[in-house]
Amino acid sequence: MTTLSLATVLAESARRTPEKVALVEGDLRLTYVDLWRDARAYAAALHARGVRPGSRVALLAPNVADFVRAYYGILAAGGVVVPVPTLLNADEASHILGHSGAEVLLHEASFGAVAGPAAERTGIPAWDVAGFADGVEPLPRLVPREAEDPAVIFYTSGTTGRPKGAVLTHLNLVLNATANAFDANPFLRDDVVMGCLPLFHTFGQTVSMNSTFRVGATLVLQPRFDAARAIETMRAEGATLFFGVPTMYVQLLEAAAGADELPRLRDCVSGGASLPVAVLERFEEVYGTTVFEGYGLSETSPTASVNQPWFGTRAGTVGHPIWGVEVEIADETVEDRVDLLPDGQLGEIVIRGHNVFAGYLDDPEATRQAVVDGWFRTGDIGRKDAEGFISIVDRKKDLIIRGGFNVYPREVEEVLARHPAVAQVAVIGVPDPERGEEVCAVVVPTAPDAVDGQDLLAWAREQLGRHKYPRLVEVVDELPLGPSHKVLKRELRAQYAGIATREKAQSWT
Structure with missing residues (x-):
């Protein structure tokens, strides 16, 4: 039996630097020894209530200390964490x-209106x-697990139907945290990490929380x-690292104008969705830092690739x-089967390695379709250049x-994001009776009335190929976001499904 527990990332730092501050939430400051003791108390309380190795324990809480205590407590008891996104309703x-x-x-108490009916x-x-664990004597040590045992089950935000449960093992998550903390963009033990990413999400859990505790x-x-x-x-805490999704970088840029002084961040990492190059460049200029954009999925623990100092960065x-x-x-x-393509060719991104999940819970057919010849098929389209980027x-x-031509929304979004009146943009395809689909840009302006739809269309027409530029523009106050702050394009597609037919007379042809 080869034992390995994700709880070890906290336990070992508590052993090495017990008095180091591990966690800050408002006025609360917990050292590593205190946080690990609290986690073991949660483990003992769970064990007393019947939780055993392999038991699945759901956790519904925002980014508070009790999430962290409970998370590592479940793992220390040998249980499997099932994070529940905080934006779901009781049915979901x-x-x-x-x-x-x-x-x-x-x-967490504030989610009782969802938790109570869902549990019932x-x-x-x-x-x-x-x-939950007040007055409980902590477990003396964590319950051992095998490396390939499930540690966390993430529910993916599917575009159709119900989300699937992606099973991540202790090996998956320990190695991903280790690779992030020591190899990709190395942390320092003195680093202070700003944890804004939701901890119920794989990005927040692995890159913010587990990687931080892995290095101490x-x-x-x-x-x-x-x-x-x-x-x-x-600024107050002397943060040196920030991890976020693109919407957070956009909002931090907007908020910078009203700040007396900005934090001195050494590095930032963006993931979860594509970060427009215009936003990346502006953020680096305003905050005086480097943004390393990366890529991953729940099924890959999540990090698969990222810009790294070793290889140089490329926006x-x-x-x-x-x-x-x-x-x-x-x-x-x-x-x-998986047929690999030469460098420079466009195709589906496939991933193989220690980060690939164990499969979808109770769904062997979905697992068989996703993992082919040992490679995880992401469903994302990309390319690799001669230098490996x-x-x-x-x-x-x-x-x-x-009209039979492929249009990739990100390419259009990159161009529109450079327009001075555009704060955020999502490009979608909407049904069109003549061309099958039409290109529609949903835009959040930098200020009210800053965007004139026809002017933006004319500008886009000059920047993009004839088949690519949007013929339709919708101006909105905000884009719909999912629990992990990703733009929900499926909601936009549903909302604007009939727009091409209604506004055909105003479109550019």
């Missing part, structure tokens, strides 16, 4: 509880995570992302594969086919 949460086979739900529908107890640095939590307050907190790419992982381009038209062109499912 009950699906995760029921499908995962969770035996109990730990939740699935017939499991729901316990308030706050004070300090994690600062913000329960709900607020750009202006994040700037204040980063508009997601860099090189992390240590021990292969990222290649395959022919997306071949489904029953990987570029994400777009999601396979987001591809727009206009």
Whole structure:
């Protein structure tokens, strides 16, 4: 039996630097020894209530200290963490509880209106995570697990139907945290990491939390992302590293104008979605730092590739594969095998290595389709250049086919993001009776009335090929975001499904 537990990333730092501050949340400051003791108390309390090795325990909480205590407590008890996104309703949460086979739900009090009905529908107890382990004697040590045992089950935000449960092992997550912390963009033990990413999401868990504790640095939590307050907190705590999704970088740029002083960040990492090059360049200029854009999925623990100092950085790419992982381009038209393509050719991104998940929970057919010849098929379209830099062109499912020509939304978004009146933009395909699909840009302006739709169309026409530029522009106050702050293009497609027919007379032909 080869033992390995994800809880070790916290346990070992508590052993090495017990008095170092591990976690900051508001006025609360916990050292590594205190945080690990609290986690073992949670483990003991869970064990006393029937949780055993392999038991699945759901966790519904924002970025607060009790999430961290409970997370490592579940792992220390030998359990499997089932994170529940905080933006779900009771029906959506009950699906995760029921499908995962969770035996109990730990939740933060403010989410009782979701947790209570969801747990009741699935017939499991729901316990308030706050004070859950008060007065409980901590377990003396963590319960050993095998390296290939499940550690966390992430539910993917599927575009159709119910989300699937991606099973990540202790080996997957320990190695991904280690590769992030020591190899890709190395952390320092004195680093202070700003933890704005939701901890229920794989990016927040692995890159912010687990990687920070793996190296023994300090994690600062913000329960709900607020750009202006994040700037204040980063300054007050001396933050050196920031990890975020593109919408956070956009909001931090907007908030910078009202800040007296900006934090002195050494490095930043962006992931979760494509970061427009214009935003990356502007952020580096305003904040005086380097932004390393990376790429990954729930099924890959998540990091697969990232811009790294060892190889140099290249804006508009997601860099090189992390240590021990292969990222290649395959022919997306071949489904029953993986045929790798030469450098420079466009195809489906495939991933192989220690980060690839164990499969979808109770869904062998979906697993068989996703993992072919040992490679995980991402459904993303990209290319690798002669120097090994990987570029994400777009999601396979987001591809727009206009009059028989392929249009990749990210390429259009990159151009529109450079317009001075555009703060954020999402490009989607909408049904069109003549061309099959039409290109539609949904735009958040930098200020009210800053965007004139016809002027933007004319500008885009000069910047893009005839088949690529949008014929339709919708101006909105904000874009719909999912639990992990990704733009929900499926909602935009549903909302604007009939726009091409209604506004055909105004479109450019």
